[in-house]
Amino acid sequence: MSLGLEHYLILSAILFSIGLYGALAKRNAVVVLMCIEIMLNAVNIAMVAFSRYLVPDVVVLTGHVFAIFIMTVAAAEAAVGLAIIITIYRNRHTVDIEQADLMQG
Amino acid sequence: MNFWLLSPELSLCGIALAVVLLDLVIEQKKVLAVISVFGLIIPIAFTIALWGEQQASFSGMLVVDNFSLFFKFLILGISALVIISSVDYVKKFARFQGEYYALILFSTGGLMLMCSTGELISIYIALELASISLYALVSFLKDPKSSEAGLKYMILGAISSAVLLLGMAFVFGITGSTHLDQIADKVSTLVSGGQLWDSPALLFGIVLMVAGFGFKIASVPFQMWVPDVYEGAPTPITAFLSVASKAAGFAVILRVFYTAFGIEAISADWGMIFAVLGAISMTLGNVVAIAQTNIKRMLGYSSIAHAGYIMVGLAAISTLGKSGVLFFLAGYALANLGAFIAIIAISNKTGSDEISDYSGMSRRSPVISFILAFCLISLIGIPPTVGFMAKFYIFNAAIQQDLLWLVIIAVLNSTISAYYYLRVVKVIYIGEPLSDEPIPSSIPMRVSLAITSIGVLVLGIYPWIVLRLAETAVVTFP
Amino acid sequence: MTELAFWVIAIVLVSSALAVVLLRNVFRAALLLIVCFFGVAALYITLNADFLAAAQVLIYAGAIGILLLFAIMLTRDLHSGNPFHRLHLPALVLSLLLLATIIGVVIGTDWTTISEVPQVVEMPLDEPTTSYIAIALFDQDNGFVLPFEIASVLLLAALIGAVVLVRREGKD
Numbered sequence: 001m002s003l004g005l006e007h008y009l010i011l012s013a014i015l016f017s018i019g020l021y022g023a024l025a026k027r028n029a030v031v032v033l034m035c036i037e038i039m040l041n042a043v044n045i046a047m048v049a050f051s052r053y054l055v056p057d058v059v060v061l062t063g064h065v066f067a068i069f070i071m072t073v074a075a076a077e078a079a080v081g082l083a084i085i086i087t088i089y090r091n092r093h094t095v096d097i098e099q100a101d102l103m104q105g
Numbered sequence: 106m107n108f109w110l111l112s113p114e115l116s117l118c119g120i121a122l123a124v125v126l127l128d129l130v131i132e133q134k135k136v137l138a139v140i141s142v143f144g145l146i147i148p149i150a151f152t153i154a155l156w157g158e159q160q161a162s163f164s165g166m167l168v169v170d171n172f173s174l175f176f177k178f179l180i181l182g183i184s185a186l187v188i189i190s191s192v193d194y195v196k197k198f199a200r201f202q203g204e205y206y207a208l209i210l211f212s213t214g215g216l217m218l219m220c221s222t223g224e225l226i227s228i229y230i231a232l233e234l235a236s237i238s239l240y241a242l243v244s245f246l247k248d249p250k251s252s253e254a255g256l257k258y259m260i261l262g263a264i265s266s267a268v269l270l271l272g273m274a275f276v277f278g279i280t281g282s283t284h285l286d287q288i289a290d291k292v293s294t295l296v297s298g299g300q301l302w303d304s305p306a307l308l309f310g311i312v313l314m315v316a317g318f319g320f321k322i323a324s325v326p327f328q329m330w331v332p333d334v335y336e337g338a339p340t341p342i343t344a345f346l347s348v349a350s351k352a353a354g355f356a357v358i359l360r361v362f363y364t365a366f367g368i369e370a371i372s373a374d375w376g377m378i379f380a381v382l383g384a385i386s387m388t389l390g391n392v393v394a395i396a397q398t399n400i401k402r403m404l405g406y407s408s409i410a411h412a413g414y415i416m417v418g419l420a421a422i423s424t425l426g427k428s429g430v431l432f433f434l435a436g437y438a439l440a441n442l443g444a445f446i447a448i449i450a451i452s453n454k455t456g457s458d459e460i461s462d463y464s465g466m467s468r469r470s471p472v473i474s475f476i477l478a479f480c481l482i483s484l485i486g487i488p489p490t491v492g493f494m495a496k497f498y499i500f501n502a503a504i505q506q507d508l509l510w511l512v513i514i515a516v517l518n519s520t521i522s523a524y525y526y527l528r529v530v531k532v533i534y535i536g537e538p539l540s541d542e543p544i545p546s547s548i549p550m551r552v553s554l555a556i557t558s559i560g561v562l563v564l565g566i567y568p569w570i571v572l573r574l575a576e577t578a579v580v581t582f583p
Numbered sequence: 584m585t586e587l588a589f590w591v592i593a594i595v596l597v598s599s600a601l602a603v604v605l606l607r608n609v610f611r612a613a614l615l616l617i618v619c620f621f622g623v624a625a626l627y628i629t630l631n632a633d634f635l636a637a638a639q640v641l642i643y644a645g646a647i648g649i650l651l652l653f654a655i656m657l658t659r660d661l662h663s664g665n666p667f668h669r670l671h672l673p674a675l676v677l678s679l680l681l682l683a684t685i686i687g688v689v690i691g692t693d694w695t696t697i698s699e700v701p702q703v704v705e706m707p708l709d710e711p712t713t714s715y716i717a718i719a720l721f722d723q724d725n726g727f728v729l730p731f732e733i734a735s736v737l738l739l740a741a742l743i744g745a746v747v748l749v750r751r752e753g754k755d
Binding site: 003008015017035051060062085097 | 585593613623634638643647651655670671674685686694703704708734738
């Protein structure tokens with residue numbers, strides 16, 4: 001079986017699931033942010049693969065444009081996210097999410 | 106490219122920039138709030154001037170019609186009220202007051218653009234503009250609670266937008282386009298068999314997009330952030346989140362689903378998804394709200410429940426259902442903002458959001474207490490408030506679409522909700538006051554309290570003022 | 584050739600992503616995340632996306648990777664390692680369910696239903712993408728000008744937000 005859309009989509013699905021698992025299951029806030037980046041990369045792979053294989057023998061560039069915008073937003077989100085993590089660290093000298101439990105109920 | 110159609114957003118960004126720059130030279134920080142509020146009159150004026158327009162520009166990405174203008178007006182109004190009621194609150198910030206107002210304005214711009222784009226990439230970017238500004242605003246106090254709230258909001262927001270993007274990727278992959286009208290053309294050929302199951306990729310994309318937008322409107326399954334974020338965020342930001350973000354989220358859902366997936370063969374399928382999610386949201390929100398002791402947290406669960414009520418209008422696929430959603434959002438915005446502004450006024454003095462500290466508040470501040478109680482009664486849905494008319498209208502739409510089971514669940518839920526709202530009213534009126542000190546209220550606070558409470562009453566008696574606008578707004582969708 | 588490259592990259596990608604989640608040492612996890620970013624860039628090359636591959640290296644492997652390493656050093660929370668949350672089993676079940684669903688959807692869908700796409704910039708295979716992407720982004724008639732403009736406001740808002748959060752209270 002030659003290389004096709006399905007290969008890329010399944011690879012993207014595996015990466016997305018690993019990222020989701022990490023984002024939901026890890027306690028270190030920085031690692032959670034890293035796992036979210038993996039999820040966004042997985043989406044980008046799917047976008048670019050759709051671009052390449054959607055119509056035979058041409059590249060539909062909408063997927064590439066979408067991927068560029070996702071990268072832009074990911075960079076902005078990472079900057080604000082890390083700023084929030086640093087304010088948390090200044091308050092309690094840890095970035096452990098499980099210890100972020102001032103509010104319960 | 107018709108920049109006249111973009112004038113509300115452009116002028117809004119101009120004001121935000123002006124506020125940031127003037128912050129550098131102005132010593133008297135109150136002036137910044139004045140500039141922001143009076144500056145908002147410009148985009149509001151542009152929005153009103155555009156009313157009746159029915160055009161698309163920027164290659165179909167910017168859609169200006171009565172529907173988007175209705176939401177732009179609503180969001181701008183909410184933003185103005187939130188800024189007015191922030192004036193006393195921000196006195197506790199040593200610096201960055203200008204940035205606080207600017208971020209609210211940027212977020213407002215993002216929410217407005219969400220309501221008026223007809224293309225998935227623009228929807229995503231506008232949504233992120235609103236979200237990223239709100240991440241910073243939620244953690245603005247930088248104390249333990251606020252930064253924790255910001256962290257939770259940011260992480261869940263980022264996960265939900267990744268899920269939304271995966272859904273958009275699948276929709277793009279199966280239809281080949283990100284323009285909603287072109288998606289609609291393709292969808293009608295894809296599901297010509299009449300079943301959404303014929304195209305699993307489309308179904309999967311739709312489900313993921315519902316989940317992703319669910320974060321913005323605070324519905325199940327992305328509701329877990331709500332109570333913690335509502336409790337930890339600065340109270341004016343909580344108010345903004347609970348009404349403006351929800352309104353824009355519903356606007357996007359209405360536009361995406363009625364434009365792109367609006368054909369009759371599949372609308373019943375996604376209508377059922379919304380019916381089930383709505384039933385779960387309202388039940389979960391109302392049942393958990395009973396146990397809350399913090400009033401901001403309680404209103405957080407109430408916000409989840411209200412997302413559920415509004416989804417009843419989405420499940421009823423009809424003109425009545427659509428205009429019901431718009432009217433409900435306007436009514437909910439007034440009542441919820443009124444309640445939050447009263448809470449801001451009280452907590453500016455007492456420094457507490459615990460319901461037990463509201464004991465005997467009616468004797469310390471009869472007017473604010475009365476407005477808080479009146480807004481809570483509107484949230485239950487008792488006449489003569491707008492809450493009653495909104496629920497009546499939306500449930501009526503559902504009954505006409507044979508969704509009796511959903512309406513029964515919703516009415517039972519409203520009864521449950523009466524218990525915890527009235528408990529607060531009881532504490533305010535029957536409890537013993539903890540001190541004799543009156544609650545002071547500044548002129549900006551009085552203005553915003555007056556606007557919201559008069560709005561709740563007037564729309565409760567003469568609902569057709571807004572209903573007629575809502576009905577002309579939804580004619581955009583066939 | 585492309586096929587061989589795909590399988591090698593796929594193995595590198597999946598193992599480095601798993602390592603990010605499973606490694607005890609946060610710093611090593613971040614370095615493997617950068618390996619993962621490079622892998623994605625290589626994957627873009629197999630998909631004829633040369634511009635995106637370059638952007639991926641610059642933005643993700645460069646900017647975001649360095650930003651994450653800085654955050655790890657600034658927060659100095661290395662000693663507590665990279666433990667799992669107490670709710671990690673439900674998260675595992677949810678992720679595996681999602682994976683199974685996506686694989687089912689991908690295999691169960693006929694992806695060859697599109698023969699032409701209206702109003703979208705297309706380009707032949709095996710040509711550099713950069714100039715075509717420029718047309719796709721900025722074309723007068725059907726370019727993505729509006730999202731581009733919103734993105735500029737978004738970057739400004741993120742900049743202001745990050746500065747406000749990281750600066751300490753009080754005078755300079």
